Amino acid sequence: MLMSEPSKIEALPARERILLTAYRLFYRHGIRATGVDRVIAEAKVTKVTFYRHFPSKNQLVFEFLDYRHRRWMDWFSQSLATHGGNLAALVPTLREWLGDADYRGCAFINSLGELGTTVPEIADITRRHKQEMNRSIAGLLPDPRSRKAAEKAAIIGMAVDGAIVGAQYAKPAETVLNRLQALLDKL
Amino acid sequence: MLMSEPSKIEALPARERILLTAYRLFYRHGIRATGVDRVIAEAKVTKVTFYRHFPSKNQLVFEFLDYRHRRWMDWFSQSLATHGGNLAALVPTLREWLGDADYRGCAFINSLGELGTTVPEIADITRRHKQEMNRSIAGLLPDPRSRKAAEKAAIIGMAVDGAIVGAQYAKPAETVLNRLQALLDKL
């Protein structure tokens, strides 16, 4: 769902191929488990090309997270709209993601857990990502720009984070989604 | 709070020193960022001793998570009891942990995000840990052994997971705790 189409990657310029390959490997296997050499091999570029576009692995990680953020927000907003644009849209939208076969949680939460003290910028990046997610959630509520909507969205966002993590260790995702729906029904 | 006392480690047998050192380094820096050589150096043992007690790094990781589970559950149960043993105890209990200077989230969630596909056992380990956490939460509710309490505890546990993760990227933890309290007030 949020994964790129591998069959079309070969036609892309080298930089795009590197970023999409890193995106797929970092999300699936983790950042430290994915060496630069593996990204280079699977993107079918050379080291000179890689280091011409990305001065370091850490820079690639930042661009991976930025790219992930933009793609995820696009999907999230569109899917919420598709499902009706109100709070009832939230769980059906999350169902599309949490039930995916390639689901591996939130790239930001995972990266924070893996590298949070080694690369402190990841906490800021994660906070901004979640703030924007919460703004989208606020948009589902009556009077979306009010203080009350922001506070309620933050509470809902916290529960969504819990569901995201829960779907990583608990199967099936449907259990977690039902739990989230039950919580939303009480708010 | 949940960290061991470094000043007393030297007096312990080698196996305990290794486990406590791994516990501290894995929790603070992540698993892959912590090499075996570093654990050995800081535990003040030799490689032969290390590999006599732990056949592999993965085995050490499993024992780190088991140890973390037992210590965390002990703290969690005792702190909940100290704060009154009912649902109102939950947020004050979590405040002790989430506000800690060495706070780095949940070792299970972090390990799952870092190594979830490389070491699939971690998902099962995490699920069992969270099931036991939820059983403790159910114990705070009226009629703790009922189906209803289990379901409510699972919902609360999901929100707790969200708070745990939120406290990693959002400062101060007090904001997250207030949000959690607001959610609990609505349940």
Place this chain on the structure above:
DNA sequence: GTCGATGTAGACAGATCTGTCTACACTGTA
């Protein structure tokens, strides 16, 4: 006195990792 358990100091092997380097080719634009 013997033996098992526990501990010691690295050397070593093989693998993996990040980043730099050389010299060249192709393409598109001005």
Place this chain on the structure above:
DNA sequence: TACAGTGTAGACAGATCTGTCTACATCGAC
């Protein structure tokens, strides 16, 4: 026509990583 941008194939350096190995010492229990 020239030049900048983009791309190529590794070799190489230095570092880090996991796990095995040798030979010995100490201690406590039987």
